[in-house]
Amino acid sequence: MYRGEAAKVLAGAKVGERVRIVKGERSYEGVLMPRSELGDDRHVVIKLDNGYNIGVEISGARVERLSPAEPRRQAAFPEPEFLPEKPEVTILGTGGTIASKIDYATGAVHPSFSTAEIINAVPELADIARIKARVLFNILSENMTPKHWRRIAEEVVKELNGSACGVVVAHGTDTMSYTGAALAFMLKNLTKPVVLVGSQRSSDRPSSDAALNLIAATRVATSDLAEVVVVMHATSSDEACAVHRATKVRKMHSSRRDAFKSINAPPIGEVREEVKLFGSYRRRSEGEVYADTRLEERVALFKAYPGVDPELLEYCVDRYRGIVLEGTGLGHVPEQLFPAIERARDEGRAVVMTTSTLYGRVDMKVYSTGRRLLNLGVIPGEDMLPEVAYVKLMHVLAVAQDEEEVRSLMLRNLAGEITPRTLPDTFY
Amino acid sequence: MYRGEAAKVLAGAKVGERVRIVKGERSYEGVLMPRSELGDDRHVVIKLDNGYNIGVEISGARVERLSPAEPRRQAAFPEPEFLPEKPEVTILGTGGTIASKIDYATGAVHPSFSTAEIINAVPELADIARIKARVLFNILSENMTPKHWRRIAEEVVKELNGSACGVVVAHGTDTMSYTGAALAFMLKNLTKPVVLVGSQRSSDRPSSDAALNLIAATRVATSDLAEVVVVMHATSSDEACAVHRATKVRKMHSSRRDAFKSINAPPIGEVREEVKLFGSYRRRSEGEVYADTRLEERVALFKAYPGVDPELLEYCVDRYRGIVLEGTGLGHVPEQLFPAIERARDEGRAVVMTTSTLYGRVDMKVYSTGRRLLNLGVIPGEDMLPEVAYVKLMHVLAVAQDEEEVRSLMLRNLAGEITPRTLPDTFY
Numbered sequence: 001m002y003r004g005e006a007a008k009v010l011a012g013a014k015v016g017e018r019v020r021i022v023k024g025e026r027s028y029e030g031v032l033m034p035r036s037e038l039g040d041d042r043h044v045v046i047k048l049d050n051g052y053n054i055g056v057e058i059s060g061a062r063v064e065r066l067s068p069a070e071p072r073r074q075a076a077f078p079e080p081e082f083l084p085e086k087p088e089v090t091i092l093g094t095g096g097t098i099a100s101k102i103d104y105a106t107g108a109v110h111p112s113f114s115t116a117e118i119i120n121a122v123p124e125l126a127d128i129a130r131i132k133a134r135v136l137f138n139i140l141s142e143n144m145t146p147k148h149w150r151r152i153a154e155e156v157v158k159e160l161n162g163s164a165c166g167v168v169v170a171h172g173t174d175t176m177s178y179t180g181a182a183l184a185f186m187l188k189n190l191t192k193p194v195v196l197v198g199s200q201r202s203s204d205r206p207s208s209d210a211a212l213n214l215i216a217a218t219r220v221a222t223s224d225l226a227e228v229v230v231v232m233h234a235t236s237s238d239e240a241c242a243v244h245r246a247t248k249v250r251k252m253h254s255s256r257r258d259a260f261k262s263i264n265a266p267p268i269g270e271v272r273e274e275v276k277l278f279g280s281y282r283r284r285s286e287g288e289v290y291a292d293t294r295l296e297e298r299v300a301l302f303k304a305y306p307g308v309d310p311e312l313l314e315y316c317v318d319r320y321r322g323i324v325l326e327g328t329g330l331g332h333v334p335e336q337l338f339p340a341i342e343r344a345r346d347e348g349r350a351v352v353m354t355t356s357t358l359y360g361r362v363d364m365k366v367y368s369t370g371r372r373l374l375n376l377g378v379i380p381g382e383d384m385l386p387e388v389a390y391v392k393l394m395h396v397l398a399v400a401q402d403e404e405e406v407r408s409l410m411l412r413n414l415a416g417e418i419t420p421r422t423l424p425d426t427f428y
Numbered sequence: 429m430y431r432g433e434a435a436k437v438l439a440g441a442k443v444g445e446r447v448r449i450v451k452g453e454r455s456y457e458g459v460l461m462p463r464s465e466l467g468d469d470r471h472v473v474i475k476l477d478n479g480y481n482i483g484v485e486i487s488g489a490r491v492e493r494l495s496p497a498e499p500r501r502q503a504a505f506p507e508p509e510f511l512p513e514k515p516e517v518t519i520l521g522t523g524g525t526i527a528s529k530i531d532y533a534t535g536a537v538h539p540s541f542s543t544a545e546i547i548n549a550v551p552e553l554a555d556i557a558r559i560k561a562r563v564l565f566n567i568l569s570e571n572m573t574p575k576h577w578r579r580i581a582e583e584v585v586k587e588l589n590g591s592a593c594g595v596v597v598a599h600g601t602d603t604m605s606y607t608g609a610a611l612a613f614m615l616k617n618l619t620k621p622v623v624l625v626g627s628q629r630s631s632d633r634p635s636s637d638a639a640l641n642l643i644a645a646t647r648v649a650t651s652d653l654a655e656v657v658v659v660m661h662a663t664s665s666d667e668a669c670a671v672h673r674a675t676k677v678r679k680m681h682s683s684r685r686d687a688f689k690s691i692n693a694p695p696i697g698e699v700r701e702e703v704k705l706f707g708s709y710r711r712r713s714e715g716e717v718y719a720d721t722r723l724e725e726r727v728a729l730f731k732a733y734p735g736v737d738p739e740l741l742e743y744c745v746d747r748y749r750g751i752v753l754e755g756t757g758l759g760h761v762p763e764q765l766f767p768a769i770e771r772a773r774d775e776g777r778a779v780v781m782t783t784s785t786l787y788g789r790v791d792m793k794v795y796s797t798g799r800r801l802l803n804l805g806v807i808p809g810e811d812m813l814p815e816v817a818y819v820k821l822m823h824v825l826a827v828a829q830d831e832e833e834v835r836s837l838m839l840r841n842l843a844g845e846i847t848p849r850t851l852p853d854t855f856y
Contacts, residue, residue, distance in 0.1 A: 142760040142797055144734045174756035178734045254758050254788030300740065303731045303754070305815060306572045306606045307822070312728065315743055326731070328602035330682050332570035360682030369570055387733065394735070 004041030016069025082130035087165035089129035096172025141172025149182035166221030180246030216241035216271035243269030247417035296397035304333035331362035345377035432469030444497025508547035510558035515593035517557035524600025569600025577610035594649030608674030644669035644699035671697030675845035724825035732761035759790035773805035
C-alpha cells in the first residue's frame with residue numbers, strides 16, 4: 001500500500017504489523033496503518049497505543065519490525081441458535097455503511113456479514129426470524145450499476161422461491177431508491193416482501209441507525225406485504241421506522257437518519273414493536289416469483305435549466321434510445337431544447353417529462369410550453385420521481401414491442417410509481 | 429393563424445371577429461378564436477355567447493363574417509392617485525403567470541402590466557406604496573437565459589439608484605430561484621430590497637395567489653431588508669407569505685401555492701399585515717448599488733446516477749469551463765466518472781460537488797469516494813443547492829483571476845448561499 005520513499009523505509013513491514021519508527025532522538029511505536037489516501041510517499045501512519053493515529057515524515061527515519069499483524073479473528077462468534085417455529089428471513093449484503101465494520105487494528109473497512117456476526121451485533125433479530133445472511137457483493141452504493149440490480153433481482157427470486165418468508169437487502173443509502181425501483185419493476189408476481197435497508201451512520205457510532213433499521217426491516221420481511229419497500233428511520237429519534245414503497249421514496253437529506261421520504265404518497269407502513277401497514281398494498285400470497293431483468297441501458301436522465309446547452313441534448317439524442325427530462329414546474333423545458341426534442345421524436349427516441357420540484361404532478365396542458373412539448377411527442381411522467389422514471393424507462397424500453405407500447409406502459413402504473421389522479425389536481 | 433383548409437373556409441375572417449359558421453342545417457355563431465395549438469387544419473374554434481369554446485369540423489362549412497374584432501381596450505383604467513408620503517416601489521414585469529391576463533374575447537394571454545392595470549387589479553397596493561410599474565419583457569420563466577438575468581440586474585440597479593425605495597420583480601415561478609440567485613451574486617453593495625414574486629395560479633382563478641403575493645412583496649420592498657429575496661405563499665391557505673433568501677429557495681411543488689421552500693435555512697421573514705424579519709439579515713443603508721453582470725456561460729449542471737454514461741461527462745469536460753455535479757448522499761458519484769473528472773482537473777476545469785438530496789451538507793471526508801474526489805480537485809459545494817451552485821459558478825468563473833480564486837470564492841459565502849458550519853454537522 002505504501003510506495004516510493006515510504007516503501008523503502010518500511011523495508012517490507014506490512015500494514016497491521018507492530019513497528020517502531022526511530023527518527024534521531026525520537027521514536028514512535030504502534031501498529032502500521034494503511035497509507036492515507038491523500039498522503040504522499042513521504043509519510044507513514046501508525047496507530048499509537050493511546051488510539052491516536054499519527055503521520056510520521058520519513059526522511060532520516062528507520063523502521064524496526066516488532067511483531068507480525070495479529071491474524072484477524074474471523075468467525076469468532078458462536079453459531080447462533082434459532083427457534084424452529086420462527087419464519088426464515090434471508091439478509092443479502094450488497095455493501096454500504098450497514099454492511100461495513102471498521103477493523104480497529106488496521107482502520108480498514110471490511111464486510112461483516114456472516115449470520116453469526118449479524119446476530120452477535122443485533123441479537124434481537126433472532127427473536128424475529130431464523131436469519132440466513134450472505135454477501136452478494138460489497139460495494140458503495142454510488143457504484144451500483146444495472147448489472148448489480150439484475151444480480152440482486154435474481155438472488156431475491158431464488159430466496160423467495162426457496163424457504164424464505166421474505167428477503168432483506170442491505171444496501172448503501174446513496175442509490176438505494178434506484179435499486180428499489182429497479183427491483184419493483186423487474187420482480188413479477190411478487191408474493192412476499194422484499195425490503196431494502198441501510199444506515200446513515202455506521203455501527204461504530206453511538207448515533208448509529210443500523211440496528212433499529214435492521215430489526216424493523218426484518219419485521220417487515222415477515223409481514224403480510226408483497227411489495228418492494230425501503231425501511232428506514234421515520235424520525236431523527238429512535239422511535240419508529242417508516243415503510244416506503246420503493247417507487248415513491250427518495251433520499252432527501254445527506255446525513256440525517258430520517259433522510260428517506262415518500263414523495264407524492266404517504267408511507268405504506270410504520271414499524272415500532274409491530275409492523276402496521278396502511279392504505280392499500282399488495283398482500284402476501286402463494287406462487288412463484290420471477291424476474292424480468294431486461295433493461296435498456298441506453299437511457300439518460302437529463303436536467304433542464306436556464307442556460308442549458310441544446311448541444312448537450314442533441315448529443316443525448318444521438319446516443320440514447322430514451323431520455324427522461326427533469327424539467328421545471330408542471331413539466332417545462334427552455335424552448336431552445338425543442339429542436340433536439342423534435343429530432344428525438346423523428347428518430348424514434350422515447351422522451352419522458354418529469355419535474356425538478358419532485359413534489360406534485362406534471363401537467364403539460366396548462367401552459368403553452370407543455371402543450372408544445374406534448375405535440376412533440378413527449379410523454380408526461382405524471383407524478384413519478386425523475387429517478388424512478390429513469391429506471392422505469394430502462395425497463396419499459398427493454399420489454400415493449402413498439403413505440404406505442406412504450407408510451408402506454410410509461411403512462412400506466414406498473415409498481416406503485418404513479419399515483420392515480422382521483423381529482424384533477426390542478427383544480428384546487 | 430389558421431392554415432390549409434381552415435384558412436380557405438374562413439375566407440379572410442380574423443381572430444376576434446364575430447362569425448357564423450353554417451354547416452348544412454346547423455349554424456354556430458360566436459367570436460373566432462385562435463387555432464388550438466394541437467389542432468389540425470380541419471377545425472376552427474369559436475367562443476359561443478354562453479362562454480364555451482367549440483371546435484367545428486369545416487368540411488362543407490361556410491363562414492359568414494358578422495362584425496369586426498372589437499378593439500382591445502388598453503388603458504381603460506383610470507390613472508391611480510397615490511399619497512405623496514408613501515414610499516416609491518417599482519414593479520418590473522418579466523412575464524409568467526403573475527403578469528399575464530387572459531383576454532376573454534380571444535383567449536390570448538397578454539401582459540397586463542401598466543401601473544393603472546395593476547392598481548385596478550390589486551387596489552391594496554396603493555395603500556402601501558406609490559407604485560411605478562413597467563414591463564422589461566414578457567416571457568415564460570422556463571425561457572429565461574443569463575442574458576435576461578443581466579437585463580433585470582441592470583434595470584434593478586437603475587431603479588434602486590433612482591427614487592425607488594425597493595424593487596419588485598414579477599417573474600414566472602419555474603426558474604424564479606435561478607434568477608434570484610443570479611441577482612444575488614450580480615448585485616453589489618445592495619442597500620435596498622429586491623423582491624422576486626410570482627404566482628402559481630393565474631388571476632382568473634378563484635384560488636389565485638397573485639394578489640396576496642404581490643401585496644406581500646410590495647410590503648417587503650418597503651422594509652428594512654437589503655437582500656434579494658423571493659416572497660411567495662407560506663402555506664396553502666391565504667394567511668401569510670414567506671420571505672426566502674434567494675440563494676436558499678427552491679420550487680418544491682409543481683402546483684401548490686406554497687411551493688417555494690427555504691432549504692438548509694429557515695425563511696428570513698414572514699408577511700401578514702406587517703413584515704416580520706427574523707435572524708440576521710443585511711439591513712437597508714445608503715449608497716450606490718452596482719451590478720457585476722459578467723457570467724461565464726460555459727458551465728453545465730451534471731446529474732450523476734447509477735448507469736450514467738461517462739462519455740456524457742467527457743463531452744462536458746470538452747465543452748465547458750465549469751461543471752457542477754449533482755451527486756448522491758454526502759457528495760459522491762460513480763467511480764466510472766473518475767477518469768473524466770481527472771481530465772477536467774488536468775484541463776483546468778472547475779468541478780463543484782453538490783447533492784441530489786437537496787437537504788443537508790456535502791461532506792466528502794467521510795467515505796472513500798468523497799476523499800478520492802477531493803483528491804481529484806473537486807470543490808465541495810457545502811450546503812449549496814445544485815441550481816444555486818450552477819449560477820454561482822457562472823459568476824465566479826467570470827470574475828475570478830485564476831483557479832485558486834475560483835476555488836476560494838466557491839468555498840466562501842458570498843450572498844447567503846452557504847450556511848456557516850457552526851458545529852461539525854456529521855457529528856450529531
